[in-house]
Amino acid sequence: MDLVLFGIQGSGKGTQAKKLVAEFGYYLFEAGGELRKMAASGTDLGNTVKSYIDRGDLVPFEIIMEVVRMAVIAVPQGKRILFDGIPRDLDQMKSFDAIMQATGRDFRCIHITLDKQKAVQRILGRAKIENRADDASEESILRRMDLFLQKTMPVIEQYKQLGKVIEIDGDRGVEEVYQELKRTVK
Numbered sequence: 455m456d457l458v459l460f461g462i463q464g465s466g467k468g469t470q471a472k473k474l475v476a477e478f479g480y481y482l483f484e485a486g487g488e489l490r491k492m493a494a495s496g497t498d499l500g501n502t503v504k505s506y507i508d509r510g511d512l513v514p515f516e517i518i519m520e521v522v523r524m525a526v527i528a529v530p531q532g533k534r535i536l537f538d539g540i541p542r543d544l545d546q547m548k549s550f551d552a553i554m555q556a557t558g559r560d561f562r563c564i565h566i567t568l569d570k571q572k573a574v575q576r577i578l579g580r581a582k583i584e585n586r587a588d589d590a591s592e593e594s595i596l597r598r599m600d601l602f603l604q605k606t607m608p609v610i611e612q613y614k615q616l617g618k619v620i621e622i623d624g625d626r627g628v629e630e631v632y633q634e635l636k637r638t639v640k
């Protein structure tokens with residue numbers, strides 16, 4: 455079964471995703487990473503994508519969903535996918551569910567929880583290490599967190615009602631979170 459990882463920026467979601475991929479051999483679909491690659495391409499489309507990322511806004515629906523669709527189609531049936539950063543709002547959720555259904559894929563969700571205050575502190579530290587322009591601006595960070603709380607939380611709530619979500623407390627060390635995560639995905 456595929457996995458969809460949710461968590462506010464700074465929750466450690468990306469770190470945990472990489473650990474799961476290394477140990478269990480998931481195919482990683484990292485929405486932000488895919489879009490950053492596009493943004494670096496220097497094409498007109500790339501420049502459009504970059505302008506959204508730099509502001510901390512969601513890239514338009516058609517662009518991101520096409521990227522997801524192409525990626526999912528390219529993954530062989532037997533290989534499990536770990537989705538990080540998609541779906542981010544209810545429209546994306548509807549489209550994501552349709553793609554998954556059309557390709558015969560099933561998934562469950564994991565939400566790594568962390569309160570906003572702690573998340574801001576963590577992310578300001580990460581900006582210095584990873585040198586990400588969108589993390590260096592406090593305005594962009596807060597904008598992305600508000601988007602998560604306003605747009606992505608309702609997605610998590612809906613999946614919760616469908617019994618698809620496992621919550622994991624992200625306010626702990628990387629290894630501690632990972633050990634619990636591992637127990638739930640096995």
Ligand code: AMP
Pocket residue numbers: 463485486487489490506507508510511512513514518538539540541542546598
């Ligand atoms: P992330 O690495 O997940 O923090 O994403 C970085 C940026 O990529 C976001 O602030 C958005 O501009 C863009 N992005 C990532 N995932 C999505 C998505 N599912 N829909 C639209 N834009 C996205």
